[in-house]
Amino acid sequence: MIENLNKKTRKFKEPDYYNSNGNKKYSLLPFRFHRLNECKEIIVNEIGDFLIIPNGTTEKIITKNVDPSFDKELYEDLVANFFITEEEVPQLLDIIATRYRTKKSFLDNFTALHIFVITLRCEHTCHYCQVSRVSQDKNAFDMKQHHIDKGIELMMRSPNKNVTMEFQGGESLLAFENIIYAVERTTIEAAKNHKNVTYVICTNLALLTEEILDYCKDKNILISASLDGPAFIHNKNRHRPQKNSYELAIKGIKRTREVLGSDRVSALLTTTALSLDYPNEIVDEYFNLDFKSIFLRPISPYGFALHNEKKNKYQTSRFLEFYKAALKRIIDYNLQGHFFREEYATIILKKILTPFPVGYVDLQSPAGMINNVIVFNYDGKVYATDEARMLAETNDFTFQIGDLEINTYEEIFYGEKAIKFSEACTNESLPGCSECAFQSYCGSDPVFNHTTQGDIFGYRPTSSFCQKNMEIIRYLFELMESDKKIADIFRNWTN
């Protein structure tokens, strides 16, 4: 028989312990709130934990009118989820701090994605493209080998052990010999610098050959293709003189899957004004081609509607209608037993439902520019993001942060411009964002702010970035609350 039981190790304390705080007022921990709809509010704390509560409850919490006995379940939820504390400094403060650090752990390793714009030449003339050129002059529009060398040198300087080398264009395959040069050189440098390198080629697949596929298989290169939907949308968006962009893309995807494997080729959708009328058709196209996901990327402002608030807002409202219709179609497929996810929603859901950060540049705070991605352009100039180099094609060089010919690693990554942009990179300190309930799930995009509103900080009331993200996040919460099956599907997407 155990006589000297050490009661401190017992799971449960004496009953009085649990009643002792009955008359004591609690203290608030940092959180923000938002009205989800007419009936429900959401409160979200500093580390992204959330509670959905009836309208009016937030006021009750903040005015310290939640009673531990009368509102027992709510009170316990608030304490357990770090919205209130019974001590001035919560006992689990270190846990909260550790979780906060985890949310920001994408900063630990610095730049991962290095984009090499290997050529500006292209044989398509997509109407939404800002960088399209058709030229025989390789010297003018292909990346020089000494620029490739310098870009690789800077990539090796990244503190990140795992880096991605992504070849973009124009049409990358038009300069395939330079891709070979870059990959061979990087393989040698990566071994010296103990780096793991992932290679990606972004291509329209129109110029794909067996030799190219064999090389990609040998070097374990991923292919990122473009597919805007069924033929009538894709060919309208992505014009070729022979009007066969869709057919070539499909043929390329199928052949790439056969040679490299299904998981080595992905397709990216560019949403245009035409796309907005055909959400179901676009989703069905991806599903019928055996893709396991589709990325409904927000409509890009870089091709049109610059500095035009009304057109931006109209387009954003239309995009949101398109997005919700497409998401409904995707959820229907999942309810039928198929696994088919939407990538933008998955990125947000990972931020909501898991303690971990995501690597999507446009939804990070601090913003992914420079911290996560850097662009080495065909002419040797260095840009903070891919959109930044698109802006440069319209003679706006605001986000050009260096030159491979002249600048050192420190001058590019820690230079004056990088420091200046960092002031607008954290949504925790931006007006409008600092008080937003969805701050933990959203990000900051100074390039977008500058492009659409003329200011890197942005103005939230008329920001289409804000309008779009707030509504998508709100809608995802509403869907999860409305149907447990949808909540389960969403959790499955984050695994």
Next chain:
Amino acid sequence: MFLVKLQSNYETADWENILQRIKRDLIDFKLRDIVTKETKTIRELIVAKAFAYYDLDYNPFTDVSDPVGFNPHDIK
């Protein structure tokens, strides 16, 4: 005290709805202000601890017990 004048740019406006939303927003911002002021220090503490470059060299003292009653300091 502030006097706020509202003027519509359109011929008709749903004033009842607009006024209700404004009053609701004013309450919401007042509540946000309360939370911001009360939690300013804790928020700074969380961020400071999250990014402080140090290791914990002590076990945090707490009344929260191990769920299965295991006490590493009292193993018999």
